[in-house]
Structure formats: C-alpha cells, structure tokens
Amino acid sequence: MNGPGKRFVxxxxxxxTDRRIVLATQxxxxxxxxxxxxxxxxxxxxxxxVMARLAAMLAxxxxxxxxxxxxxxxxxxxxxxxxVWDVADEAVxxxxxxxxxxxxxxxxxxxxxxxxxxxxxxxxxxxxxxRLEVAEHVATIAALLxxxxxxxxxxxxxxxxxxxxxRLAGGTxxxxxxxxxxxxxxxxxxxxx
Amino acid sequence: MDAIDRMIVDALQGGIDVVERPFAPLARLLxxxxxxxxxxxxxxxxxxxxxxxxxxxxxxxLGGLFxxxxxxxxxxxxxxxxxxxxxxxxxxxxxxxxxxxNMWFVIAAEKPGDVARVIAEIERETGCEVLDLPRLEEYxxxxxxxxx
Numbered sequence: 001m002n003g004p005g006k007r008f009v010x011x012x013x014x015x016x017t018d019r020r021i022v023l024a025t026q027x028x029x030x031x032x033x034x035x036x037x038x039x040x041x042x043x044x045x046x047x048x049x050v051m052a053r054l055a056a057m058l059a060x061x062x063x064x065x066x067x068x069x070x071x072x073x074x075x076x077x078x079x080x081x082x083x084v085w086d087v088a089d090e091a092v093x094x095x096x097x098x099x100x101x102x103x104x105x106x107x108x109x110x111x112x113x114x115x116x117x118x119x120x121x122x123x124x125x126x127x128x129x130x131r132l133e134v135a136e137h138v139a140t141i142a143a144l145l146x147x148x149x150x151x152x153x154x155x156x157x158x159x160x161x162x163x164x165x166x167r168l169a170g171g172t173x174x175x176x177x178x179x180x181x182x183x184x185x186x187x188x189x190x191x192x193x
Numbered sequence: 194m195d196a197i198d199r200m201i202v203d204a205l206q207g208g209i210d211v212v213e214r215p216f217a218p219l220a221r222l223l224x225x226x227x228x229x230x231x232x233x234x235x236x237x238x239x240x241x242x243x244x245x246x247x248x249x250x251x252x253x254x255l256g257g258l259f260x261x262x263x264x265x266x267x268x269x270x271x272x273x274x275x276x277x278x279x280x281x282x283x284x285x286x287x288x289x290x291x292x293x294x295n296m297w298f299v300i301a302a303e304k305p306g307d308v309a310r311v312i313a314e315i316e317r318e319t320g321c322e323v324l325d326l327p328r329l330e331e332y333x334x335x336x337x338x339x340x341x
C-alpha cells in the first residue's frame with residue numbers, strides 16, 4: 001500500500017496543443033467577457049478549437065471544472081481543520097465515501113500509514129467559522145466511524161504559506177495576455193498569499 | 194466583500210461553462226453587465242478573496258503525480274524552511290498547521306520520479322525528514338464552500 005511505487009500513474013494523453021492550453025491557463029483564465037476567445041488569441045488558435053479541447057478535457061476529467069478557488073479565510077471559514085483518522089483497513093473502504101459525502105468535508109482521501117511516524121489513514125478537510133464549529137463536525141465524523149476508528153487528531157491551519165495550484169514544468173507562471181478584439185481582457189499575476 | 198461579491202464567489206466556485214460568453218448567465222442573474230462582473234472577479238482576485246480563477250487540472254489525470262508531504266520544523270527555523278520548500282515550483286500549496294508536523298504541502302509533478310526527486314531535494318536542503326503521504330483513494334471532492 002505504501003511508497004512511491006504504488007502511486008496511480010495514468011497516461012494523460014495530452015497532445016501538444018492540449019499541453020499548450022494547460023500551460024497557458026495554469027495561473028488562470030484571462031479575465032474577459034469572452035475568456036476562451038482571449039485565451040485562443042494569445043495562443044494563436046481558433047476559439048472554437050480551444051473550447052472544443054477544454055470541453056474534451058472536462059469530459060475526460062483532466063479538467064475538474066473551470067471555476068474560482070476562494071481563500072477559505074477570506075470568505076469566513078477561519079477554522080480549517082485537517083482531520084485525520086486511524087480507521088481499520090477492512091472498514092475504511094466502506095466508511096470513507098460516507099465521510100467524503102458530508103457537506104462540511106471538502107476533500108476526503110485514504111493515505112498510507114507510516115509505521116512509527118504516522119498512524120492515520122483517512123484524511124478529511126473540515127471547514128467552519130470557528131474551531132467550535134469544526135469540533136462539532138469532528139464529533140459527527142467520530143460517531144459515523146464508531147468502533148472502526150482507533151484514534152484521531154485535528155490539525156488546524158494557522159497560515160497559508162503558498163497556494164498556487166498545479167504547475168507543469170515549462171509553464172510561465174503568468175496567465176496569457178487576453179488580446180481578443182472587443183474584449184476587456186485583463187491579466188493577473190499568480191497569487192502567493 | 195458585499196452581498197453581490199458573496200454571490201459571485203458562491204456561483205463561480207461551481208464553475209463556468211465552455212461557451213463564448215460564459216459570464217452572461219450569472220451577470221443577468223445579478224443584474225449587471227458581463228464587463229462589470231469580470232471587473233468584480235478581478236477585484237476579488239486582487240483582494241485575495243479568490244486565489245485563482247480558471248481550469249482546475251487533475252494532476253493525476255494529466256499523467257502527473259501528487260503527494261501530500263509534511264515536515265516537523267523547529268519553530269526558530271520555520272520561515273527559512275518555508276522559503277526553501279516554497280521555492281520548488283512543484284510545491285502547489287503549503288500550510289502551517291498546529292501539530293508536531295507543522296508544515297504540510299502538496300507536491301504536484303508531471304513525471305514519475307519527480308516527486309521523489311523533490312522530496313530528496315527538500316530533505317537535503319532543510320535537513321528535515323519528509324513524511325510522504327500520497328493519496329491512495331479519493332472519497333468525494335466538494336471544492337465548494339458558501340461565502341459567509
């Protein structure tokens with residue numbers, strides 16, 4: 001279960017044009033009334049082609065969605081707890097999806113234990129306005145896991161040290177210039193709060 | 194952040210469509226022009242309310258690799274180590290957390306071997322042993338929180 005050899009590796013199947021689109025949007029989409037046209041113009045491609053390729057990447061799960069990522073602190077979630085659970089191996093497959101489906105859990109993963117260093121195999125990110133609210137959510141998860149859980153902990157975040165999202169090597173780290181005629185395209189630097 | 198901003202943050206977390214004018218439906222709902230909406234999104238990015246707006250890529254679906262890594266860093270050395278870790282372009286997020294393991298970051302790499310290389314570099318540069326916790330299974334990903 002453990003170690004680098006067991007990571008899931010899939011063939012991304014990106015052709016060179018898809019790859020250019022990925023690299024050009026790693027820091028974000030041009031802010032414009034017609035953002036895909038602005039992106040296409042920056043790449044010297046047709047807007048229809050760029051939109052068709054993005055739609056295909058969405059369908060394949062390469063793009064999860066085209067969306068805004070908020071700073072949790074800034075939108076009122078001042079308490080952000082990474083909750084970690086030591087759940088019996090034979091039960092985690094059935095219980096993990098139930099934890100992941102809870103509305104206050106934003107991400108939920110099974111991860112390896114590391115003998116002598118790290119005993120927890122289930123991770124659930126829990127967000128709340130206050131630590132009391134997070135603690136209530138933790139109690140809900142504890143009740144759901146019941147006897148299958150031997151121990152748990154909550155690691156509150158105190159500071160964002162870096163948040164840039166995925167970067168492929170070769171990316172410029174800057175959004176492409178939005179140059180579509182008639183659009184008020186704006187370009188933003190990547191953010192490192 | 195006003196009530197309109199909160200609605201924009203909530204709506205745009207759900208994503209926009211791949212169409213010529215993807216902001217048109219939300220702009221109509223909010224009774225503003227698309228240009229005004231785009232302007233507001235720009236201000237939310239500038240203010241740090243939004244950290245990013247655009248396609249959210251799945252590194253594994255791209256053929257890449259992810260891991261969640263943690264370090265136990267002496268407090269006195271924390272800022273220096275954070276600088277060393279953040280200097281790696283493969284480090285996508287990094288959070289300070291209250292725990293013996295007090296620095297938690299995601300390493301996203303494109304090629305097999307890159308994650309292990311970055312881990313080895315961080316260990317050499319910082320003198321701290323990296324806890325390497327790749328995801329084995331995903332149980333739901335909501336990526337959406339209502340602005341308060």
